Amino acid sequence: MAPSLRSFSLRQALSVLFLIWSSLLVAAAPAVFSPENGTMASEPRRIEKRQTTATSKLVFAHFLVGIVSNRKSAADYDADMKRAKAVGIDAFALNIGTDSYTDQQLGYAYTSAANNGMKVFISFDFSYWNVQDPAAVGKKIKQYASQSAQLKIGSKVFASSFLGSNLNVPAMRTAAGVDVFWAPNAAAYGTSAANLDGALNWGAWPNNGANRAPTASANYSVESGDATYKAWLGTKPYIAPVSPWFFTHFGKEVSWSKNWVFPSDLLWLKRWKSILNSKPQFVEILSWNDYGESHYVGPLSSKHTDDGSSKWAKNMPHNGWLDMAQPFIAAYKAGATVPEYFISAERLVYWHRPTPKNVNCDGTDNAGTKPDGWNQLADSVFVVTFLTAPSTLTVTSGSNTRTFSAPAGITAFQVPMGLGVQSFLLKRGSRTIFSGQSPLKVTNVCPCGIYNYNAYVGTLNAGAADALDSDGLAQFNVGLKSGTCTS
Structure with missing residues (x-):
């Protein structure tokens, strides 16, 4: 039986609207599956050159500079930049401590980013930086502010942190001498968001509210953290965390103790779906290369030193998780909630x-x-x-x-x-x-x-095969009681 004029017109209208939406997003692109009709449809291609305005949706990946002291040139960063860009990541958040090699590695990273069409920004690790020395923070921002690969929001130089809630932000801004978009990992309680431009939530895993796995009496979802930060920030941009896993197991062979897991299982998939629905201003993947906490999505072969985590990272690649993120990142940037439209390959x-x-x-x-x-x-x-x-x-x-x-x-x-x-x-x-x-x-x-x-x-x-190199395995045997394993 032929469809009624009304149903046919509605179908036509929806098709026209979809075509207009697609054409406004991008030009024609490779075919992907359209779940509505079971056929191939035009994929909205990711826009490569977007204005980084306050309304741009951007994806960052947290990158530990503290474990890459063995990199000898900007070329050692190229593979990371190209891999990240290929899946839609816009910038690396360069987590820095106060190591003697920090500036050398920042120079390499900024140069590689510029050569590969990527952006980077400094993320101060306040486990090492002194929150009582805002001038030092501001001067470091100023040092790299004019680099072509520096991420800016409008004309503001983007900078972030791990911890650092009590930093004197006005003093930091004065020392920087440039307009700073300051979006730190500040706590959304007991502090004011008045001097911030945005904020990063580090709570990417279900937890008990005290940096451990949930309990029967204290069970906080990642989404509950979203709600807390958004309420605290008001209309200011929120950097939502996305992470696939968490396991750390440093023992008596080191001077600190880290021995816990967060329940992750299908967290990576569920969290990306949540991101598509909540549509935060920014997203930060935790992390690109933190092998010590097992939430890396970058390759094992990404050149780095060994902090002892090779004991649980050896022969444990995570590249598939980064592949999974591609259609979700593309959908997020397009404002879509259906990532299936953005599948580039089965x-x-x-x-x-x-x-x-x-x-x-x-x-x-x-x-x-x-x-x-x-x-x-x-x-x-x-x-x-x-x-x-x-x-x-x-x-x-x-x-x-x-x-x-x-x-x-x-x-x-x-x-x-x-x-x-x-x-x-x-x-x-x-x-x-x-x-x-x-x-x-x-x-x-x-x-x-x-x-x-x-x-x-x-x-x-x-x-392709992905493995740790000799530098990444240097501490493999340190602390092992079993004599049956070799690096």
């Missing part, structure tokens, strides 16, 4: 830990105990599919096999973790789309004798 991303959470490493572990929050992790293998048409997904985790109908679009699946090989098969009718195994088996033996709750993240089709 892929399957999976992740899992090396052992079940109950494995016992007592007596061999360098930190001595399981990390706080370990019992809140799911013993699961996680899979996210990015598809242009419906398919059938089969996941085998040890002796556990599950088969799912995987629809077109972006969909998450979860399978009970089993000991042994982890394999994945995606078929469309009789045709195999993806087939492969994780290089990491799940075992009930502690890897190198330690508790390791980091995630192995893989992609099908698999990309």
Whole structure:
């Protein structure tokens, strides 16, 4: 039966509106799946050269300068800049302490950013910078303010921080001698936002409000932190955090103690969906290269020194998480809530830990105990599919096999973790789309004798191999009790 004139006209009107919306965003681009009609549609291409006004939506990635003292030139930053730009990241937040090599590395980073069409800005780490010395902060901002790769919002020089709530901001601005867009990681309680241009929330993981995993009586979501910061800032821009994971396990071999996990599981996917709905002014990925806290999305091969985290980062790439972010970043910048329109290629991303959470490493572990929050992790293998048409997904985790109908679009699946090989098969009718195994088996033996709750993240089709180099493995054996592992 032919459609009524009314329904036909409505359909036409919606089509025209969509075409107008797409043309206003960008010119024609590669085809991607349109979930409404099951066909291919024009992808709104990311706008490469946007005005960095106060209304621009920008994505940053937190980059630790403190672990890259071994970089010898600006060229050592090029691969990071190109990789970040390819997925839509606009700028690196260069987290700096007060190391002797800081200025040399900042110079390299600013030069590489300029050479690769990226932006950067300084993020002061107030674990090392003195909050009582605002003049030093202002002078450091001034030192790099005129660099062509310096991120600016309008004419204001962008700068941020980790911690630093009690900095005398007017004194800092006076010392800088330039107009500063100051958006620090200031606490949204007990302080005033009057002297700030915006603020970064570091609470990217479900927590108990005191930097540990949630408890029955204290359970705070990342979104509750969003609400707190937005209410505190009012109309000022908010930098929303996005992070895939958190596990740190520094033990007695170092002078500090860090031994906890936050429950993450499918956090990366859920958080990006939340970002598309809440539409914050800025987003900051935590982090690009913090291997010590296991929330890196940059490559293991990104040149860096070893702070001891190689014990849980070795052979544990996270590149698939960065691949996952691409359609969400593009949708965020376009003001869209449907990331499926921005899928540039079909892929399957999976992740899992090396052992079940109950494995016992007592007596061999360098930190001595399981990390706080370990019992809140799911013993699961996680899979996210990015598809242009419906398919059938089969996941085998040890002796556990599950088969799912995987629809077109972006969909998450979860399978009970089993000991042994982890394999994945995606078929469309009789045709195999993806087939492969994780290089990491799940075992009930502690890897190198330690508790390791980091995630192995893989992609099908698999990309290039990614591994730590000799500098990144320099501290691998320090503190290991097990004699069975070598770097």
